[in-house]
Amino acid sequence: MSPLFPLPARLLHWLMAVLILAMLVIGVAMVGSLADYHTLVSAHRPLGILILCLALIRLAYRRRHPAPRLPADLPAWQRVTAHASHVALYALMIGLPLVGWAMLSAARYPIVLFGPLVLPPIMPASPVLYAALRGLHTVLAYGLAAIVLLHLAAALMHGLVRRDGVLASMTGWRQPAHPAPDAALRR
Amino acid sequence: MSLLDQITGGAGGLSPRAVILRLCAIGAVTAASASGFAYAGGWLSPGRLTPERMIDGFQEVNGVHPGFRRNHAKGLCVEGRFESSGAAAGLTRVRMLAPGVVLPITGRVALAVGTPDAADAAGTVRSLALRVRLADGEEWRTGMNSLPVFLVRTPEAFYEQILAGKPDPATGKPDPARMKAFFAAHPESVRAAALINARTITSGFADSTYASLNAYRFVAADGTETPVRWAMVPERAPVAQGAADAGRADPNYLFDDLEAELRRAPLRWRLVVTLGRPGDPTADATLPWPSDRKTVDAGTLVLTGTAAEGPGNCRDVNFDPLVLPDGIAPSDDPLLSARSAAYSQSFTRRAGEPKSPSPVKDPPVQGAAL
Numbered sequence: 001m002s003p004l005f006p007l008p009a010r011l012l013h014w015l016m017a018v019l020i021l022a023m024l025v026i027g028v029a030m031v032g033s034l035a036d037y038h039t040l041v042s043a044h045r046p047l048g049i050l051i052l053c054l055a056l057i058r059l060a061y062r063r064r065h066p067a068p069r070l071p072a073d074l075p076a077w078q079r080v081t082a083h084a085s086h087v088a089l090y091a092l093m094i095g096l097p098l099v100g101w102a103m104l105s106a107a108r109y110p111i112v113l114f115g116p117l118v119l120p121p122i123m124p125a126s127p128v129l130y131a132a133l134r135g136l137h138t139v140l141a142y143g144l145a146a147i148v149l150l151h152l153a154a155a156l157m158h159g160l161v162r163r164d165g166v167l168a169s170m171t172g173w174r175q176p177a178h179p180a181p182d183a184a185l186r187r
Numbered sequence: 188m189s190l191l192d193q194i195t196g197g198a199g200g201l202s203p204r205a206v207i208l209r210l211c212a213i214g215a216v217t218a219a220s221a222s223g224f225a226y227a228g229g230w231l232s233p234g235r236l237t238p239e240r241m242i243d244g245f246q247e248v249n250g251v252h253p254g255f256r257r258n259h260a261k262g263l264c265v266e267g268r269f270e271s272s273g274a275a276a277g278l279t280r281v282r283m284l285a286p287g288v289v290l291p292i293t294g295r296v297a298l299a300v301g302t303p304d305a306a307d308a309a310g311t312v313r314s315l316a317l318r319v320r321l322a323d324g325e326e327w328r329t330g331m332n333s334l335p336v337f338l339v340r341t342p343e344a345f346y347e348q349i350l351a352g353k354p355d356p357a358t359g360k361p362d363p364a365r366m367k368a369f370f371a372a373h374p375e376s377v378r379a380a381a382l383i384n385a386r387t388i389t390s391g392f393a394d395s396t397y398a399s400l401n402a403y404r405f406v407a408a409d410g411t412e413t414p415v416r417w418a419m420v421p422e423r424a425p426v427a428q429g430a431a432d433a434g435r436a437d438p439n440y441l442f443d444d445l446e447a448e449l450r451r452a453p454l455r456w457r458l459v460v461t462l463g464r465p466g467d468p469t470a471d472a473t474l475p476w477p478s479d480r481k482t483v484d485a486g487t488l489v490l491t492g493t494a495a496e497g498p499g500n501c502r503d504v505n506f507d508p509l510v511l512p513d514g515i516a517p518s519d520d521p522l523l524s525a526r527s528a529a530y531s532q533s534f535t536r537r538a539g540e541p542k543s544p545s546p547v548k549d550p551p552v553q554g555a556a557l
């Protein structure tokens with residue numbers, strides 16, 4: 001059994017899981033919507049900035065409190081994939097909001113969070129830059145959606161098939177230790 | 188079981204049958220999640236109207252003119268200032284309308300055409316778009332038109348109307364049967380068209396009234412909301428378009444007249460805010476409000492100069508009618524969100540395209556059309 005992630009890490013993970021799933025759904029719905037476009041965009045901007053702030057807090061916390069080690073018997077390719085996908089997740093949690101903020105800056109849109117609160121631009125005004133960043137935002141968002149699905153599938157495999165405590169280390173549910181694997185079944 | 192083992196990296200104490208069942212369940216959960224994402228994106232309902240299809244409709248009718256707006260393509264930048272009277276300060280907490288506030292503005296006058304080189308015509312709808320930058324990064328953007336009401340009530344009707352106006356390749360003119368079918372399906376547009384056709388067409392940009400058409404809400408400091416529509420009303424008495432103007436050879440005469448006027452002296456408009464009462468239609472831009480509704484003279488727009496569209500000026504601004512400061516909020520009019528979405532799509536497309544100079548020059552090219 002792996003040890004658990006510390007409670008603050010688990011809370012941050014599940015809060016961000018809800019926010020990121022909502023964000024992906026809002027994002028993909030908004031670009032195809034006429035009637036709900038404004039409502040969705042108005043939620044998309046502050047949610048993105050919230051995710052950026054939480055991701056930075058989470059990254060700082062993780063540097064002081066490293067994640068539990070993966071099980072020793074995990075095949076090397078899974079270990080590498082797990083590591084790479086987590087690097088990508090952190091990069092996108094921070095990068096996607098920044099690209100969004102930069103692209104709105106380049107387009108000279110005011111970056112309204114709520115009420116009179118507006119963020120300053122972080123990029124010079126340029127239609128060409130806007131068009132490039134707008135395309136990048138879409139590509140990165142689909143990339144994040146794909147990695148989130150991979151993350152979900154891998155978490156369920158740890159929890160339902162391997163039952164190695166990796167999923168439990170984030171849910172916080174202590175599973176009863178399963179019986180030692182039967183060598184005959186494993187071969 | 189070596190294959191399963193390779194996939195899972197070792198199944199903790201499960202039979203091969205159980206491993207396969209559980210892997211299938213995981214696949215099902217993942218596929219269902221992906222489907223939910225696709226559903227939210229509208230990929231499972233390809234027939235619905237999206238911002239992309241709306242702008243595709245403009246391109247289908249007008250062709251693609253890279254770098255130019257898909258609608259109101261022919262325009263000229265204007266600049267000046269807004270002087271608040273303070274008369275609307277009790278209705279909205281927006282700083283711009285507080286007493287004594289003067290703010291520089293930039294904007295754009297345009298014709299509601301899909302091609303940047305269409306010849307100016309008296310009957311074409313004229314528009315005035317403004318961008319006001321407030322303190323702390325807030326902005327007010329508005330796109331107004333020289334119309335008493337809007338022709339359509341919904342984004343879907345707008346799309347049908349664009350396509351109904353597509354020129355028939357055989358005649359070069361819209362097919363009257365298609366337009367007739369559109370109006371047969373939209374009685375609200377028949378009523379609106381009667382009001383639009385009865386309007387006085389003035390001599391130019393300088394003496395046109397530009398109306399928001401869509402309703403908004405003014406939100407006061409104490410949270411009180413008032414439904415409003417606004418219009419820029421020229422201080423100068425409007426002059427009806429004369430018969431002489433119909434024969435003008437200059438294809439840019441409306442724009443060139445405005446440039447000439449503004450070189451002589453500034454032009455002024457009053458920002459007249461009409462206050463709606465409970466029951467007034469806020470979600471239907473085809474319907475006028477009763478003429479006895481109270482109005483407030485919120486301030487004066489003073490235009491002082493013009494500039495041809497170019498890098499960094501009004502060319503590169505999306506006059507999204509839902510870029511609003513705190514104190515002005517959208518109404519329930521479905522056109523507002525649709526305009527915001529469609530403008531954004533048009534802006535995104537043209538932002539990435541190569542630019543060419545606008546046919547509207549400043550100063551005008553003398554004798555270009557003679």
